[in-house]
Amino acid sequence: xxxxxxxxxxxxxxxxxxxxxxxxxxxxxxxxxxxxxxxxxxxxxxxxxxxxxxxxxxxxxxxxxxxxxxxxxxxxxxxxxxxxxxxxxxxxxxxxxxxxxxxxxxxxxxxxxxxxxxxxxxxxxxxxxxxxxxxxxxxxxxxxxxxxxxxxxxxxxxxxxxxxxxxxxxxxxxxxxxxxxxxxxxxxxxxxxxxxxxxxxxxxxxxxxxxxxxxxxxxxxxxxxxxxxxxxxxxxxxxxxxxxxxxxxxxxxxxxxxxxxxxxxxxxxxxxxxxxxxxxxxxxxxxxxxxxxxxxxxxxxxxxxxxxxxxxxxxxxxxxxxxxxxxxxxxxxxxxxxxxxxxxxxxxxxxxxxxxxxxxx
Amino acid sequence: xxxxxxxxxxxxxxxxxxxxxxxxxxxxxxxxxxxxxxxxxxxxxxxxxxxxxxxxxxxxxxxxxxxxxxxxxxxxxxxxxxxxxxxxxxxxxxxxxxxxxxxxxxxxxxxxxxxxxxxxxxxxxxxxxxxxxxxxxxxxxxxxxxxxxxxxxxxxxxxxxxxxxxxxxxxxxxxxxxxxxxxxxxxxxxxxxxxxxxxxxxxxxxxxxxxxxxxxxxxxxxxxxxxxxxxxxxxxxxxxxxxxxxxxxxxxxxxxxxxxxxxxxxxxxxxxxxxxxxxxxxxxxxxxxxxxxxxxxxxxxxxxxxxxxxxxxxxxxxxxxxxxxxxxxxxxxxxxxxxxxxxxxxxxxxxxxxxxxxxxx
Numbered sequence: 001x002x003x004x005x006x007x008x009x010x011x012x013x014x015x016x017x018x019x020x021x022x023x024x025x026x027x028x029x030x031x032x033x034x035x036x037x038x039x040x041x042x043x044x045x046x047x048x049x050x051x052x053x054x055x056x057x058x059x060x061x062x063x064x065x066x067x068x069x070x071x072x073x074x075x076x077x078x079x080x081x082x083x084x085x086x087x088x089x090x091x092x093x094x095x096x097x098x099x100x101x102x103x104x105x106x107x108x109x110x111x112x113x114x115x116x117x118x119x120x121x122x123x124x125x126x127x128x129x130x131x132x133x134x135x136x137x138x139x140x141x142x143x144x145x146x147x148x149x150x151x152x153x154x155x156x157x158x159x160x161x162x163x164x165x166x167x168x169x170x171x172x173x174x175x176x177x178x179x180x181x182x183x184x185x186x187x188x189x190x191x192x193x194x195x196x197x198x199x200x201x202x203x204x205x206x207x208x209x210x211x212x213x214x215x216x217x218x219x220x221x222x223x224x225x226x227x228x229x230x231x232x233x234x235x236x237x238x239x240x241x242x243x244x245x246x247x248x249x250x251x252x253x254x255x256x257x258x259x260x261x262x263x264x265x266x267x268x269x270x271x272x273x274x275x276x277x278x279x280x281x282x283x284x285x286x287x288x289x290x291x292x293x294x295x296x297x298x299x300x301x302x303x304x305x306x307x308x309x310x311x312x313x314x315x316x317x318x319x320x321x322x323x324x325x326x327x328x329x330x331x332x333x334x335x336x337x338x339x340x341x342x343x344x345x346x347x348x349x350x351x352x353x354x355x356x357x358x359x360x361x
Numbered sequence: 362x363x364x365x366x367x368x369x370x371x372x373x374x375x376x377x378x379x380x381x382x383x384x385x386x387x388x389x390x391x392x393x394x395x396x397x398x399x400x401x402x403x404x405x406x407x408x409x410x411x412x413x414x415x416x417x418x419x420x421x422x423x424x425x426x427x428x429x430x431x432x433x434x435x436x437x438x439x440x441x442x443x444x445x446x447x448x449x450x451x452x453x454x455x456x457x458x459x460x461x462x463x464x465x466x467x468x469x470x471x472x473x474x475x476x477x478x479x480x481x482x483x484x485x486x487x488x489x490x491x492x493x494x495x496x497x498x499x500x501x502x503x504x505x506x507x508x509x510x511x512x513x514x515x516x517x518x519x520x521x522x523x524x525x526x527x528x529x530x531x532x533x534x535x536x537x538x539x540x541x542x543x544x545x546x547x548x549x550x551x552x553x554x555x556x557x558x559x560x561x562x563x564x565x566x567x568x569x570x571x572x573x574x575x576x577x578x579x580x581x582x583x584x585x586x587x588x589x590x591x592x593x594x595x596x597x598x599x600x601x602x603x604x605x606x607x608x609x610x611x612x613x614x615x616x617x618x619x620x621x622x623x624x625x626x627x628x629x630x631x632x633x634x635x636x637x638x639x640x641x642x643x644x645x646x647x648x649x650x651x652x653x654x655x656x657x658x659x660x661x662x663x664x665x666x667x668x669x670x671x672x673x674x675x676x677x678x679x680x681x682x683x684x685x686x687x688x689x690x691x692x693x694x695x696x697x698x699x700x701x702x703x704x705x706x707x708x709x710x711x712x713x714x715x716x717x718x719x720x721x722x
Contacts, residue, residue: 001385001386003383003385003386005386007603008383008384008385008386008387008603008606008607010383011383011384016381016382016383017381018380019377019379019380019381019382019607020377020378020380020381021377021380022364022369022371022372022377022704023369023372023554023560023561024362024364024369024684025362025364025366025369025684025686026369027687027689028678028684058419058420058421058424058561058562059419059420059424059585060419060585060602060603060604061602061603062584062585062601062602063419063420063585063602066583066584066585090584093584094584097582097583097584098582191603193384193603199384199605199606199607199608200384200419200603200604200605200606200607201419201562201563201604201605201607201608202562221458221459221582222427222458222583222586223423223427223451223454223455223458224420224421224423224424224427224586225583225585240423241421241422241423241424242368242369242421242422242552242554242561243421243561243562244560244561244562244605244608245369245560245561246369246380246560246561246562247560247562247605317389323385323386323389325386326388328388343383
């Protein structure tokens with residue numbers, strides 16, 4: 001199978017090799033060193049500000065989204081959340097579960113975030129007599145529909161209004177430019193199984209000094225997601241509970257691989273080049289790109305010849321040995337997605353395009 | 362390195378082979394089948410009663426301990442918790458965090474649970490005018506000190522008083538006899554990295570019909586640990602969020618391996634035989650077994666020649682290429698543990714005993 005989904009994706013040889021071995025015991029100085037190096041490289045690759053910290057959560061990206069909200073926001077906050085698809089809706093739901101007052105900016109499928117959306121939310125808030133926003137939550141790349149939001153716009157808005165900026169960068173990390181320090185972001189979340197190209201099971205939270213202060217003074221009612229505990233343990237390269245040791249070693253190998261080939265820029269260019277190659281090659285197919293603002297991570301496609309998107313996913317899987325990423329819910333028959341993350345080459349895309357020509361005629 | 366810790370442990374070839382490959386896409390009928398088979402085999406191997414269900418949590422054993430408490434108990438309950446070490450203390454802390462009223466039976470290091478301990482708790486409760494217990498929480502094998510509790514005693518007590526019985530069976534599963542149905546247990550928790558001998562990152566919760574009823578009517582304030590959602594998804598072999606797909610495939614391979622060689626009995630006998638072999642071979646060493654009631658999973662040892670247990674752990678690691686399991690906290694210099702889980706042979710134990718003779722000798 002060739003895997004063009006948005007995760008898990010195809011891994012490098014170094015990652016496979018670690019997977020083939022027994023997982024070592026981890027309450028050791030040796031594993032602590034690996035974890036401290038993981039933190040150092042994650043801070044580097046996320047452009048984290050001076051004094052930032054990283055923690056590694058054994059759990060999905062959603063686990064880290066929820067842990068971040070639980071440890072950083074309280075019922076005293078008021079959050080503004082961009083909701084342009086199922087991951088935006090997830091942030092809203094998490095705020096709701098944890099009693100964090102919030103408003104959402106609802107965007108139609110495929111639509112970019114615009115200045116008017118921000119000013120509209122602000123007008124609405126004033127009209128409703130609600131207190132000022134204290135935090136802004138955004139999925140930088142709304143993976144469900146492949147919409148990549150304008151982070152400069154968001155960053156300026158947050159700076160102007162003094163908002164804490166929490167960024168789910170799960171599927172865009174290493175695929176598109178991003179610097180916490182430049183954007184003034186306070187939280188960045190990512191996962192092992194996107195462009196980090198490791199098996200799923202670990203997610204990562206980077207916290208700015210301002211976010212760390214909030215973590216220090218909050219008391220989330222959850223042992224597993226207690227970031228104070230995670231941060232205290234990570235100081236010595238350890239975790240409060242048995243982590244996914246194997247995956248953390250694979251992340252280490254992959255981070256060093258990225259560092260040795262030239263860092264984030266090289267990775268972003270790689271994704272960009274593959275995305276452009278694929279997008280150029282499908283120009284004559286009855287496929288429409290449904291997003292106004294694309295990430296290099298994913299191309300979201302709608303078949304314009306009446307075929308069901310899910311049917312195309314099934315045919316690619318069962319007849320061509322190729323995985324693309326189906327959508328769920330309302331978009332199931334409308335949209336499928338082609339990823340540009342992980343160990344993929346132009347050759348792989350040629351095979352995908354050939355298969356698409358066969359299916360779509 | 363030879364790994365005699367209590368997890369991660371050494372894996373079989375089938376598990377390594379899966380680790381060496383790319384992780385497949387998982388929102389497919391193929392992966393659903395794997396997950397349904399995982400559930401079926403886990404129910405079989407835990408001796409689950411008719412109508413029980415299993416869910417797979419991407420997270421450590423603690424994640425599942427906390428998820429179980431959050432979804433099953435409420436402030437209306439009153440739990441009795443056996444606290445004989447750090448994992449018993451963890452159950453108490455989880456109850457405290459989630460506002461579940463509870464009393465603990467404190468046991469000194471290495472001590473077994475006795476009838477008197479149960480009647481003492483009952484007397485105390487009456488004297489304090491507290492309401493009847495509704496639930497009993499126990500780490501069947503208190504892994505931190507290697508004490509294996511008498512489950513018949515606990516089971517009878519729970520049946521007599523009508524208590525819900527929640528069992529952390531993380532380190533004893535597949536090492537000692539256990540049947541949910543026979544004991545009338547309502548919850549069993551285990552993890553991937555103990556006798557299942559897979560990489561860490563996944564834990565498993567088995568729920569009896571009585572536990573399932575409680576899950577259905579409770580509303581935990583956590584998205585990631587919402588077992589209603591996990592159960593609904595597992596009905597079709599899926600999970601609410603991206604799970605540790607690779608580890609779940611490895612668990613599948615391992616469960617089928619266990620099934621094909623004769624099931625739980627064969628596994629338990631294997632652990633038992635290795636534990637006895639090792640315990641017999643160290644009789645002349647200055648090492649004292651510190652537990653009154655042993656599991657086949659672990660032998661907890663105290664050096665009687667004045668040497669530090671942690672020093673022995675370090676010497677074995679650095680000079681002999683052998684990992685045993687150090688203890689933390691107060692027991693750091695007093696106790697180290699030798700595990701009997703995972704892919705280990707008599708030859709491996711011979712090497713360990715030789716090394717111990719050299720160090721203690």
